[in-house]
Amino acid sequence: MQFDFSARQLITRLIFWLSVSSFVGYLIGHVWAAMTLVSVSLLIWHYLHLNKLVTWLWNSKSLSPPMAEGGWGRIYDGLYHLIRKHRNKQKALNERIRRFRDGAEALPDAALVLSNDLTILWGNKKAQNLIGIQWPGDVGQRIDNLIRFPEFAKYLEAGNFESPCNVPSPLDAEKQLELRMMAYGSDQVLFLARDISKVHRLEEMRRDFVANVSHELKTPLTVVRGYVEMIQLAENDFSPQWLKAFSTIEGQVSRMDRLVEQLLVLSKVEVNSDVENSDIVNMPEMLGQLIEDSQWLNVDKKHEITFDIAPDIAMLGSDTELKSACSNLLSNAIGYTPENGKIHVSWQYDGERAKFSVTDNGPGIKAVDVARLTERFYRVDKSRSRDTGGSGLGLAIVKHVVSHHHGELVIKSDWGKGSEFSIYFPNEVISSLKN
Structure with a gap:
């Protein structure tokens, strides 16, 4: 029920009572005494209701307000309405929270809600079973203080959460976990851990x-x-x-x-997923040997092969793996480019990174096939691969080698115009041959 109450009404009622008291005081010959008595009575009446209000709000467990008439009755009714409205909202909010928790508990994964500084705010029961993190006992702890693996520390330091991080379970070394992190709301992070042991x-x-x-x-x-x-x-x-x-x-x-x-x-x-990048690989010498060895592949097709090899850029890594990756890219270009084509091999700096690339003017690759090229045994044209001796494994090997050396494989191709396969190596695995 809507109730309008204004200062004008309050003043009007006060003037009314003072007028009545002054009129009665005039009749009995004691105007000021009558007005004082009425004023004190009104003050006492308001203070009594104020005391009831304070007692009801702070000491009473009853939801029902005290009984009162007039303005105080309206105040009690208004407060009672607000309390009921608040309780209904609280009940609806609690129901939503219950549904969220039930949904989170039903997940097959361990789920944690983290703050932006990676402290734990909430977790489901699966988190205790898989990674040993308890809620609410571990609330306020940083996630990297409880999951202490070098792989996970590097994953957090890199800050690239598009791909998962695989680590053993802190509770059982036989279990393998896949960890994922993603933005959750505006200032939180959702952490998921899945058992991928099978x-x-x-x-x-x-x-x-x-x-x-x-x-x-x-x-x-x-x-x-x-x-x-x-x-x-x-x-x-x-x-x-x-x-x-x-x-x-x-x-x-x-x-x-x-x-x-x-x-x-x-x-x-x-x-060999963890390559010890401690050996210096003389890339110009290795690429020169590859180019020389590849000439026999080019006997029949007679491609025009050009080179742009920087003489002073070396790598820290595995000589065997790098040779295999570069050899696969070069042999693919020779094998899939039609006769008398053009192939360009480059090893140069690209900003702060080193770039190895093989460019050809062959038939190119459709966009729908580019994303699947690094899959095992995937071949764009199976009949052409049989003719050229392709197995569908070369680029799968390249992908793993690039990953071991923290690089990036980039494939650019225009259908009917040619392709460019590039490997970008970060600054931390680049060395120099200068004295």
Whole structure:
């Protein structure tokens, strides 16, 4: 119920009572005494209700206000209405909080709400089971004080939370966790931890299987190649049809051998995820050797290959892995560029980073395929890959090598115009050959 009350009404009522008291005092001959008595009575009446109001607000557990008439009754009713409204809002807010917590508890992941300075504000029960963080016992603790792994410390220091961070569980070293962080509201961070132990074990089994099978294939392939080469040497003992068949066998064995070699390299770079970047790799010398070795690949296609190699930029890292990555990019350009094409190989500074790039004027790659090029066995044109001996593993190897050296692989391609494959290496892994 709406109630309008103004200072004018208050003054009007006060004047009314004073007028009545003065009139009665005039009739009995005591005007000031009557006015004083009425004023004191009004003051006492207001103070009594003020005392009731204070007692109700601070000491009473009852929601119902004291009974009163007139203006005080309206005040009590107004306060009662505001309290009921506030309690309804509080009840609705509590219901929302309950639903949020029920939803958070239903998540299969450990969930924490952090402040911008990474202190813990809230967590679900899964956080206690997976990472040993309890709520509310650990409220106010920094997350990096409770999850103490070098990988996680580097992840926080880098500040790039687009990709997850994988660490062992603080409670069980056999468990592997995937940690993710994302903005939550305007001034908070949502932290999620997921148990990926099964996926991790399956990935290890896959790598072991590929590595073991590839290793086991090496011996029979070597035997078959040896017998085929021995037969080809005795070409006078066989008809042209058999010689053609043996030549086909030799070509397929060679292709199979290259595939096995790349599988072994891929298995190795996947396992060796932490490269000790302490060895200085003479990149100009290594690239010069690669360019010289690649000339035999260019015998049939006769590409125009140009080079721009800075003589003083070296790298800290794995010579074998860097050689494999650069070799794959160069051989891909030679293999997929049509005859008499143009290929440019560059190793130069690009700002504070070093950039290795291979540019060609080949057929290019459609935008829909660019994002999938680094997947294992993914080939844009399967028939063309068979013709050129491609396995779909080269760029997967490049991706892992680049990751080990904290670099970035950038692929730019215009359909029908050509492609540029570039690797950017950060300043911390760059060295100098100058004395």
